[in-house]
Every structure is written in structure tokens, then in C-alpha cells.
Amino acid sequence: MFSLLLASGKLSWDQVLRYARLRKKYISLYASLLKSDLGRPIVDDNVEIEELDRELDIELMLQWRMLAHKFVKQTTESEIYLKKQISKKSWWSFGWNKRPEFTAWLSEVKKINLESLPNWEEKQMFKE
Numbered sequence: 420m421f422s423l424l425l426a427s428g429k430l431s432w433d434q435v436l437r438y439a440r441l442r443k444k445y446i447s448l449y450a451s452l453l454k455s456d457l458g459r460p461i462v463d464d465n466v467e468i469e470e471l472d473r474e475l476d477i478e479l480m481l482q483w484r485m486l487a488h489k490f491v492k493q494t495t496e497s498e499i500y501l502k503k504q505i506s507k508k509s510w511w512s513f514g515w516n517k518r519p520e521f522t523a524w525l526s527e528v529k530k531i532n533l534e535s536l537p538n539w540e541e542k543q544m545f546k547e
Contacts, residue, residue: 441471441474441475442483445468445480445487446487446490448465448467448471449483450487450491452465453487454491454494454495461484
């Protein structure tokens, strides 16, 4: 349904915004459910997902699920990589990797998406 509306060019801005909100909600919810149990290949027992599935076209639903799976895979891989990097011993004599302020700083930096910050906020953050 969505792909037909999009292809025909008969999608209003309100519909575009509605689908954008639905996409964000669906992917974040589906990804969080996948991350809660990494051994789980699909999420089929969540009421909210089932309600959203009823509203969506099957092609759109599958596309959003694939995006959620890809997001979960990338985040788990990057978390594993960061844990390995932190656990490695530093070649510096005073061991930056072992210092609590370094690990606190690293965890703060991981929470911030630098690409979404305006330039002045990014500069302010690194001044501190």
C-alpha cells in the first residue's frame, strides 16, 4: 500500500510525516526487543509490534525489520570491539586504559552522536 502510494506520487506531507514517525517507532521498538534477547531471530510476541504490523504493508514491514536486524548487528559488533579495545593493556607506563577517568570519558563519548551535534556544541564539548 505504502509503496503504491509513494510510486503514484499521491502521498501527502502528513502521510510522509506519519510514516516517518511510524518507521522510527517500529525500528527502535523492534531493535530494542531483539537486543533484549540476542538469540531471538524474530519478534512475534509483542502487542505493540503486532498493532503496528496491522497498519503496515508487508513489504514495508519486512524492510523495517531488516533495518532493525542490521542496526542490532552493528551495535553489538561495535560494543564487542570497544570492550576488546578497553580490555587491552596500554603500552604506556601509566596505563591510560586502566584509569577510571578514561573509562568514564569513553562511556560518555559513546553515548553522544557527534554527527548530530551542531559545530558549536561539538567544540564546547571538547573544550571541557
